[in-house]
Amino acid sequence: MNIRQAIKIDLNTIKNITYETIQTIYPHYYPNGAVDFFIQHHSDENISADIDSGKVFILEIDKKAVGTVTINGIEICRLFVLPHCQGKGYGGALIDFSENYISKNSKKVQLDASLPAKGIYLKRGYKEIESHSILTQNGDYLYYDVMEKNLNLPSMMLNYDGKTFIPKINTENGEVDNKTIFNYHQNENVVWAEYIGGDIIRGNIIGTVSEKGVLDFYYQHINKQGQQRIGKCHSVPQVLENGKLELREEWQWLNGDNSRGSSIIVEL
Incomplete structure (x- = not known):
């Protein structure tokens, strides 16, 4: 397992991981309008800007990309693992990496939790601090929670479940x-x-x-x-x-x- 910083030529790889995960997993939790909103939100322009800023990372297994995460200040963003690679601890490794990265400059970490991932974050010590809804173009609503974790509590930093x-x-x-x-x-x-x-x-x-x-x-x-x-x-x-x-x-x-x-x- 290797986690490295993404470069410009990784754009399509990150898009493929992001879109395949959203299109496979999210329809089980969200209406079509919300799924389309997620796809549009993770546009080429937004991903490219994050890569240029050095915020994007890729998780590789045997030199093959299976997951990605974007770290923006104290926020964990765009964390996705290919559907057929889930359940193997790769998502947890990306969270551990992100928390460790953020902990060098901050005592807390935040993220926007989608419905599929909320349970995972709760197990890792994250707490809900806000709830939001977005009205999408065709009248469907997208619901998500802003969650926060205190990194100056060592007990919250590590979780051995599934490792x-x-x-x-x-x-x-x-x-x-x-x-x-x-x-x-x-x-x-x-x-x-x-x-x-x-x-x-x-x-x-x-x-x-x-x-x-x-x-x-x-x-x-x-x-x-x-x-x-x-x-x-x-x-x-x-x-x-x-x-x-x-x-x-x-x-x-x-x-x-x-x-x-x-x-x-x-x-x-």
Whole structure:
């Protein structure tokens, strides 16, 4: 996964991502007049102006563009992920990237939330501050909410729900490796995960996340030798420049030799 700044030749790519997403997803939530309004709003002229101002970014997977976001001051705008690529954490990665980018100069972030995306933003700690409606040309109404999030609250900055991680580094007494996949979930301050692969037949994690996004959890798994292993872990997050998370972990086995170790896992 790579997030880079868009340049002039990316105009058609950004248009295609934007229009395909609107035309596929929005008719399930809005009448035709509102859908047409969205298309007209994201015109060549508006997108080009944002590219020229250095506000537009593209998310690429294997050098293929699958998502885009525009950052205008403290506002997250024009955030779209191709419909067939949704549900894989790419939208979350763009939000993480945008929040981290904005946090360098502001303690809050705002956005206009369309109906399809409102639930996602609520889960990430955004609050409604205004509601608006626009009368479109054929008499249909477009409804949206202005939402805001306070970035000086670390607990709001990270959300692990739907994120996937793989180990990057592990000490010799550890049992997970770069073939082990961790799938994380979060509800408020409770975090849990499943992991499998490499030497692990099946494993589970359950714990809590602090106001600074730090994880403290217990883990248990069965390895290919048929052993049941149990341990505890303290995991500190870092947001990388590409918007992905890296977790630096200190852990200890609670059975067997009770040894300690450290690892780093990275978001896919």
